[in-house]
Amino acid sequence: MKLSTKGRYGLRALIDLAVYSEESAVSIGSIAARQKISESYLEQLMAKLKKAGLVVSIRGAGGGYRLARPAGEISVGDILRALEGNLEAVACDGLKSDRGCEDADVCVTKYVWQKINESITQAVDDIKLSQLVEEGKKVKNIEQPCQNGCK
Amino acid sequence: MKLSTKGRYGLRALIDLAVYSEESAVSIGSIAARQKISESYLEQLMAKLKKAGLVVSIRGAGGGYRLARPAGEISVGDILRALEGNLEAVACDGLKSDRGCEDADVCVTKYVWQKINESITQAVDDIKLSQLVEEGKKVKNIEQPCQNGCK
DNA sequence: ATAAATCCCAGTAAAATACTCGGATTTGAA
């Protein structure tokens, strides 16, 4: 029941992208450097995000990535689903298989998995990338005076 | 972002136990047979559930397991946490590490992980084992007429 | 005494994760 590095890194990368790609495209190299993520690994994550239609790429020198739509229209759920595949905690076989009745006990747990899945979905779809960008700006301002005293 | 077989099997096992242990202790063998779970694997799961104080064991011939407290006082969250360890989707390093400011970007994602964690926790703690037992009885009654026509 | 059970610990095959690496292609700029 853990989110993998794909989701964790990927979300950080997209926040970074949202912040820095307003003026021009942002390269994988610069995101990787700022976020301290392996460049070639991040490359793979960006490929998935592109495939999911969340970012667009500009090839060649000076190229990079930009958001495909405004940060307010991209939810954390969109991002995590693109990277982690299905976010469902349990992919219920009861729904797919046609043996219905014999495993009545199994079926009861279906109710549980549905509840969990719904609550996760709701939580992540509720949070928009733009919120996180805003939140980040605030945090940075508060943390600023810390730069001398904070190890 | 998946629940492992530990959680899935374990919940089924405890529902089974709740149903059958009213009169006497229930052996791992019988649960495993009914639920079609490997006996020795289930043994390990029961050990965890015992350690977590959710079930009690009776050793020796005729022994087995029973719930440590009424099914109404055991939540799905209790069970899953006992088996899966921490249910948190992300164990946030930002909370533990004392390097605070430098990674302001990272910190923003903390907000997301907290939201996800909270919603999962709430969902699973809300559902009690007793509800699932009740639900199971209903399902069985409805499904009964199916026994002749249903493959 | 025996058989049925929990208990306990160690090993292991398969799958998933978290990467790395090499090279092809595109493109802006010198």
Added chain:
DNA sequence: TTCAAATCCGAGTATTTTACTGGGATTTAT
């Protein structure tokens, strides 16, 4: 036109986690 910076693409691989299996010790009702 050449170069370098970038995306694109596919394959390989070490580590970790999962999902078990197996063997033997201990407890206890009959």
